[in-house]
Amino acid sequence: MSLLAGWQRSSHTSGRFTFDTYRRGVGPGVILMHESPGLTPEVTTFGHDLTREGYTVVMPHFFGSAELAPSRTEAAGVIARVCIRREFTLLATGRTTPVAGWLRSLAAGLNAELGGVGIGAIGMCFTGSFALAMMIDPSVVAPVVAQPAIPLATDRRRAADVNLAPADLAAVRARVAGGCPVLGVRYRNDRATGTRFETLSRELGEGFRRVELDGPGHATLTAERHPVAVAAVLDFLRERLTPSDRMPLG
Numbered sequence: 001m002s003l004l005a006g007w008q009r010s011s012h013t014s015g016r017f018t019f020d021t022y023r024r025g026v027g028p029g030v031i032l033m034h035e036s037p038g039l040t041p042e043v044t045t046f047g048h049d050l051t052r053e054g055y056t057v058v059m060p061h062f063f064g065s066a067e068l069a070p071s072r073t074e075a076a077g078v079i080a081r082v083c084i085r086r087e088f089t090l091l092a093t094g095r096t097t098p099v100a101g102w103l104r105s106l107a108a109g110l111n112a113e114l115g116g117v118g119i120g121a122i123g124m125c126f127t128g129s130f131a132l133a134m135m136i137d138p139s140v141v142a143p144v145v146a147q148p149a150i151p152l153a154t155d156r157r158r159a160a161d162v163n164l165a166p167a168d169l170a171a172v173r174a175r176v177a178g179g180c181p182v183l184g185v186r187y188r189n190d191r192a193t194g195t196r197f198e199t200l201s202r203e204l205g206e207g208f209r210r211v212e213l214d215g216p217g218h219a220t221l222t223a224e225r226h227p228v229a230v231a232a233v234l235d236f237l238r239e240r241l242t243p244s245d246r247m248p249l250g
Helices: 041-052 072-082 100-114 130-134 156-160 166-177 196-207 227-241
Strands: 008-014 017-024 029-032 056-061 119-124 140-146 182-187 208-213
Touching: 008 100, 017 041, 017 100, 029 041, 029 100, 041 056, 041 227, 056 100, 100 119, 100 130, 119 130, 119 227, 130 140, 130 166, 140 227, 156 196, 166 196, 182 196, 182 227, 196 208, 208 227
Parallel strands: 029 056, 029 119, 119 140, 140 182, 182 208
Antiparallel strands: 008 017, 017 056
16 A cells, blocks of 8 residues: 555645645644655655654655655656756755745645644755745744755865855744754764754754764664654654643734
């Protein structure tokens, strides 16, 4: 049986972008953004875990195949295709991904429908920094940055860049100063993440909560899933999305 059986397939359009989405579950909203090479079984499995924890999960499908197991060939092909698309940035520094506006629209619409205190946003690898860009919309109150790998860490400048334009980084700092923390998870020796955690610690201070794992690996929540990373994300979502003493967003 397909792993996506039981997920409601739809699409969302904002500006010039339209992407398919898959939705399942009941409860506070969480947008789960897949990594390269696509919406793999490991990503969908983590989505299932979130629904069992009591969340409405929406998974955008940005690129690559849905449900295929990841492979080096598929990943290489996806990167080559994404390089020439206008929705994303792979190498540019000091720039916010163009798809950020689409994601903020998706988040705002989901929050307007579900209500509550706000929604969570989980980005992984290629989409890791997207959760930061989504914070500019006040509906996002639980941003998770998992092994952020864009822009590609080909030199020191790119390795330290967090895929945000200066004005957007300032807006993220303001959100964090106003009480919205950011959770970051990665393997400590993962070169793909560059020095972005150091950048985020410097820019966001104690508002950036770092979880760094020992051992080899990259995909903290999927292919090299680590129980400490999963527990940290679930605890963060629970704290931010279901606290009894927080008032709903207006």
